[in-house]
Amino acid sequence: MPPVSADGYLGKFRREGRIVIVGASLAGLRAAETLREEGFTGTLTMVGDEPHEPYDRPPLSKQVLLGKVPYDHTALPRRRAIDAQWRLGVAATGLNPADRQVHLADGESVEYDRLLITTGVRARPWPNDLEADLDGVFVLRTKDDAAQLHHRLKAGPRRVLVIGAGFTGSEIASACRERELPVTVAERGPAPLVGALGGVIGGVAAALQREHGVDLRCGVQVTGLEGDPAGRVRRAHFSDGTAIEVDVVVASLGATRNTEWLAASGLGAGPRGIACDAGCRAFDVRGIVTDDIFVAGDVARSPHPLFGYQFLSLEHWGNAVAQAEVAAHNMISASSDRRPHVWMPSFWSAQFGVNIKSVGVPPMADQILITQGSLAEHRFTAAYGHQGRVIAAVTFDQAKWLDFYERQIEQAAPFPTDFPTVDRRPEGMQPQSAGFPDPSLPSHGPTVTLSGHSPADRRISFTPLRA
Amino acid sequence: MRLVVDLNRCQGYAQCAFLAPEVFAMHGDEALMYDPQADDTQREHVLRAASACPVKAITVEDEAGAPAAGRAGASRVG
Numbered sequence A: 001m002p003p004v005s006a007d008g009y010l011g012k013f014r015r016e017g018r019i020v021i022v023g024a025s026l027a028g029l030r031a032a033e034t035l036r037e038e039g040f041t042g043t044l045t046m047v048g049d050e051p052h053e054p055y056d057r058p059p060l061s062k063q064v065l066l067g068k069v070p071y072d073h074t075a076l077p078r079r080r081a082i083d084a085q086w087r088l089g090v091a092a093t094g095l096n097p098a099d100r101q102v103h104l105a106d107g108e109s110v111e112y113d114r115l116l117i118t119t120g121v122r123a124r125p126w127p128n129d130l131e132a133d134l135d136g137v138f139v140l141r142t143k144d145d146a147a148q149l150h151h152r153l154k155a156g157p158r159r160v161l162v163i164g165a166g167f168t169g170s171e172i173a174s175a176c177r178e179r180e181l182p183v184t185v186a187e188r189g190p191a192p193l194v195g196a197l198g199g200v201i202g203g204v205a206a207a208l209q210r211e212h213g214v215d216l217r218c219g220v221q222v223t224g225l226e227g228d229p230a231g232r233v234r235r236a237h238f239s240d241g242t243a244i245e246v247d248v249v250v251a252s253l254g255a256t257r258n259t260e261w262l263a264a265s266g267l268g269a270g271p272r273g274i275a276c277d278a279g280c281r282a283f284d285v286r287g288i289v290t291d292d293i294f295v296a297g298d299v300a301r302s303p304h305p306l307f308g309y310q311f312l313s314l315e316h317w318g319n320a321v322a323q324a325e326v327a328a329h330n331m332i333s334a335s336s337d338r339r340p341h342v343w344m345p346s347f348w349s350a351q352f353g354v355n356i357k358s359v360g361v362p363p364m365a366d367q368i369l370i371t372q373g374s375l376a377e378h379r380f381t382a383a384y385g386h387q388g389r390v391i392a393a394v395t396f397d398q399a400k401w402l403d404f405y406e407r408q409i410e411q412a413a414p415f416p417t418d419f420p421t422v423d424r425r426p427e428g429m430q431p432q433s434a435g436f437p438d439p440s441l442p443s444h445g446p447t448v449t450l451s452g453h454s455p456a457d458r459r460i461s462f463t464p465l466r467a
Numbered sequence B: 001m002r003l004v005v006d007l008n009r010c011q012g013y014a015q016c017a018f019l020a021p022e023v024f025a026m027h028g029d030e031a032l033m034y035d036p037q038a039d040d041t042q043r044e045h046v047l048r049a050a051s052a053c054p055v056k057a058i059t060v061e062d063e064a065g066a067p068a069a070g071r072a073g074a075s076r077v078g
Helices: A004-015 A026-037 A144-154 A167-178 A199-211 A319-333 A398-410 B017-018 B040-052
Strands: A020-022 A042-050 A085-088 A092-096 A101-104 A109-111 A116-117 A122-123 A161-163 A183-187 A215-218 A222-227 A234-239 A243-245 A249-250 A255-256 A274-275 A281-283 A287-293 A300-301 A311-314 A346-351 A354-360 A367-374 A379-386 A390-396 A448-451 B004-005 B026-028 B031-034 B057-058
Touching: A020 A109, A026 A042, A026 A249, A026 A319, A026 A448, A116 A319, A144 A167, A144 A249, A161 A167, A167 A183, A167 A346, A183 A234, A199 A215, A234 A249, A243 A390, A274 A281, A281 A448, A287 A319, A319 A346, A346 B031, A354 A398, A379 A398, A390 A398, B004 B031, B017 B031, B017 B040, B040 B057
Parallel strands: A020 A042, A020 A116, A042 A085, A116 A287, A161 A183, A161 A249, A183 A215, A274 A300
Antiparallel strands: A092 A101, A101 A109, A122 A255, A222 A234, A234 A243, A281 A287, A300 A311, A311 A448, A346 A354, A354 A390, A367 A379, A379 A390, B004 B057, B026 B031
């Protein structure tokens, strides 16, 4: 379809073009709905490696492990009908941008005029294959993972070992304690959540775990998993020379981006994700932005003006939705009508009875100030500062204040904060080091990764786009 | 019936937990846990909860598989 004029091509494409979405989870589904909502009437193909229709993952480590919701009850509600051809249970294995073809695991190929990549991430497995294959060793990412793990927890194991105290690992440990199962958490870093929230808040997370009866061991590595003659995991060994008896092990070592299938495609794709511009268009390996390949969700990394134009990879539910909507809009719009993806990073976690929420990019911060409430009470608001401006905020059971701090981040408000707050305590008078570990030291990964060159680090004013 | 709550938006007002207690429950002081595939007999309660949510965080699918509560639950952009 060579364009006669840009508008002529776009009109024809919107009427009868072919769009393929590779990745049939949250981002892929919301993108498909947006395409139809905005008037795309051509052919839409959804390719997904899992055999299931799009489902929601956050409940898997919470309601599902607690037995409150069956593992197969998290299918995502549809905002509208999408009239798509579904290719589920078939992974994409390759991409040929010159021929505009996606190659599939069943040997077939699908042709596209524009492609959206939303292949997301997968759980990083326990690195020793033989140990990972032991019966009782799990990861948690898919609903099949959740079904197996829940089944095993229900059987009442003598002890569960969670390796890695990031958000998923901590939520699993929380569910185990709520089920009154003995649980050990092993974390290589100095505290749970330290990579995402820093050492000050990590200290609170550690206290929460211990108060709820978790055997939390920080600064140790699991050096080996041992099985019995029947191939069931029985014992775990730690780098401090100790060992424990376990029936269930969950490796919560963070995520790996699903980009291997793009290795020969010429796209700028690698272990950190697929680089794209603020309009969600993928870069190729030469650093040239593509016209017909778009990226959204966990697998994307894109520059953000609020955070020094660094490329952000966000493993956040809300980012998947917002970026999918922008990508879909841009796929079927003229360049002058395109929108930038300038979403404020936000996430939540529920663990040990506490609602943890975050806005901004905490790992960019060097300092932290407890602006409201108290760390000791596990109910507080923390503002994070980076070179004199507010860069992030985290609440424990104080979500109502977050909108205010979001505006502070957007306005690059000064840090330490100069406004009075309700319930400010003595600990909120002086900023302290946020306590992020040296990124070169091993720990669980943060759910936001900063990468790339910052051309300028100066204050900017930010005017959010009104949809 | 399928539903999803945008927990970035949710601020723990707990209106839903009062209006549809079979489907929504507070877990601790502020965290919300809900049944993403509630029984169809709960539809009226769930729709009432969705429209009462002060931050419009609840998306409900209607019987035909299309949205029931307008753009409730649509994400913010920008």
